[in-house]
Amino acid sequence: MFQDAATAALVRAGVPRSSALRLLGAFAELADNATDHSGSPVSPFATFKVDADAWEFSVTDFGRGVPASLRTNPKYADLVDHDAVREALKDGVSRFASTERGLGFGVMFRALAEMNCAVRLRTGSVTARWSGQGLGLTSLVYELVGQRAGLHVRVAGKL
Numbered sequence: 001m002f003q004d005a006a007t008a009a010l011v012r013a014g015v016p017r018s019s020a021l022r023l024l025g026a027f028a029e030l031a032d033n034a035t036d037h038s039g040s041p042v043s044p045f046a047t048f049k050v051d052a053d054a055w056e057f058s059v060t061d062f063g064r065g066v067p068a069s070l071r072t073n074p075k076y077a078d079l080v081d082h083d084a085v086r087e088a089l090k091d092g093v094s095r096f097a098s099t100e101r102g103l104g105f106g107v108m109f110r111a112l113a114e115m116n117c118a119v120r121l122r123t124g125s126v127t128a129r130w131s132g133q134g135l136g137l138t139s140l141v142y143e144l145v146g147q148r149a150g151l152h153v154r155v156a157g158k159l
Contacts, residue, residue, distance in 0.1 A: 002048075003028075009050040013159050019115065023055075026111035030059040030153055033104040037095060038063025038150065056156035063150050067124035069095050081124035082142050089128075089140070108155070117157030122148065 003024055010020035027048060034044035040063030048057040063069070067084035070076045073095045076087060087093045089109075094102030112119070118131035125147045130140050 006048055006050070010055060013050050013052065013055065015055070015159065022111035023057075023115070026108040026155075027057045027059070029104045029107045030057075034059050034061040034063075034151060037066075037069045039069065040064075040150070051159075053159050054156065055159065056154065058152065058154040060152045061150050065123040065148075065150055067126070071095075073097065081126045082144060085121070085123060085126045085128060085142070086140075108153075112155065112157075115157050117155055120154045121152070123151040124148070 006024055006027075007017065007020045010023065011017050015023070027046070031044060031046045034046075038044065038061040040061055042062045044059055044061035046057070046059045049055065066088045067079070067081040070084045070088050070093070071079060075097075076084060076093075076095075079087060088102075089105045090102075091106040092102045096102070108119075114133065116133045119129065121128045122145070125144055127143045127145050128140050129143070
């Protein structure tokens with residue numbers, strides 16, 4: 001099973017088992033969300049890699065992107081791309097009305113909180129980046145870029 005093999009690879013590389021499980025939980029949540037929210041007939045593409053001195057994972061989908069997905073919820077219908085991305089990264093914010101949804105990015109933030117890593121998120125007309133330890137919404141750097149469909153998230157860390 002992928003989860004067992006990936007956990008073992010991270011542990012062999014020196015990542016504590018509890019951290020490896022949180023990291024893989026974040027990866028799985030992002031991959032599931034790409035399937036649930038993209039609206040694309042094409043399956044998302046996910047990668048996971050562990051080397052001697054680094055690890056990384058990425059999830060890419062070819063759907064409508066975070067801003068367009070979030071705007072299907074009337075509460076967020078008027079948000080421009082960068083504001084939609086900022087909101088979507090907060091717990092409880094979703095295209096669905098239920099407050100029990102919208103936890104995917106929060107799972108990622110919490111899993112990475114103690115790790116020294118870099119994250120890049122590209123969706124709609126926005127790229128968001130941050131790096132270091134203790135990642136949080138206040139440390140995100142946003143940049144407006146050309147419009148692109150879908151979502152790409154890449155997380156990389158050093159061992």
